[in-house]
Amino acid sequence: MLTWLQRDSLDFPPLDKALREPNGLLAAGGDLSAERLIQAYRHGCFPWFQxxxxxxxxxxxxxxxxxxDELHISRSLSKVLRQGRYRVTFDQAFAAVIQACAEPRSYAADTWITxxxxxxxxxxHRRGIAHSIEVWHEGKLVGGLYGLAMGQVFFGESMFSRADNASKVGFVTLVQHLQAWGFVLIDCQMPTQHLHSFGARAIAREQxxxxxSRHLDQANHADWLA
Known part of the structure; x- marks a missing residue:
């Protein structure tokens, strides 16, 4: 039975109460307050709705x-990275990145980023928890992604691209920085061929x-505005 959340409580049901069909639906209701979102990610769940x-x-x-440390970079993408055609920044245009991620895609007219x-x-983002990665070409924003950083875990949310390989360059740059900063896990949520090409894999929800539990409260060495 699906749990309906109350606005006066931030508690979520145990993860093993999630439905098998549709896979992973844990609860409904509540709100999108910063406190509830933080609790959701710490608990192991995320919001997704139309x-x-x-x-x-x-x-x-x-x-x-x-x-x-399992990041895989293809030969073709390595060549693009060496060419240096794109400039990558962090936390310089969060609002523009999330708005671009919310725009209709060629394969879907609707967006869950309402x-x-x-x-x-x-x-x-204002609280220093959500971060954006921007990819620029000739002064224009051509790609990017955003997500949440807590402890040694980065929770990826969405990405967009307006130029060839732009989002890939942003993603690889992010992963390389996260590795240097002491992060141990990037949550990609749902499987895609695109993510698997970078080395993403499936693990059990319990794992x-x-x-x-082991890494959310561990320190990292991130410097998002370096």
């Missing part, structure tokens, strides 16, 4: 993750929860 739906909270099993979702993650 306009007109209640807020839905998910914890899929298995969970797609990338260990930074206006309330953008507002909620902008607040997390993911163990990663969180």
């Amino acid at each position: 306009d007109g739906q209640p807020i839905l909270w998910w914890s899929p099993d298995p969970r797609t993750v990338l260990l930074p 206006t309330p979702m953008q507002t909620a993650y902008l607040e997390l 993911f929860a163990t990663f969180l």
Whole structure:
């Protein structure tokens, strides 16, 4: 039975209460306050819903993750990186990145990054929890991604690209920095061929929860504005 969250409580049901079909649906309702979002990610779930739906909270099993030291870079992408055609920055244009991620895609007219979702993650950015990676070409924003950093875990949310390989360059640059900063896990949430090409793999939800318990409260060495 699906759990409905109350606005006066930040508690989520145990992850093993998530439905098998659809895979990982854990709870519904509540709100998108910064406190609830922080608790959700710490608990091992995330919001994902469309306009007109209640807020839905998910914890899929298995969970797609990338260990930074398992990053795979193809030969063609290595060549693009060496060419240096793009400039990558951190936390310089969070609002523009999340808005670009919310734009309709060629394969889908709707977006789950609704206006309330953008507002909620902008607040997390103001609190120093949500971060953006920007990819620039000739002064224009051509790609990027955003997510949350807690302890030694980075929770990836969405990416976009307006130029060939732009989001890939941003992602690789992020992973390389996370590795140098002492992060041990990147949460990719759901599987895609794109992520698997970088070395992402599926782990059991229980194993993911163990990663969180061990590393969410460990220090990292991130310097997002360096």
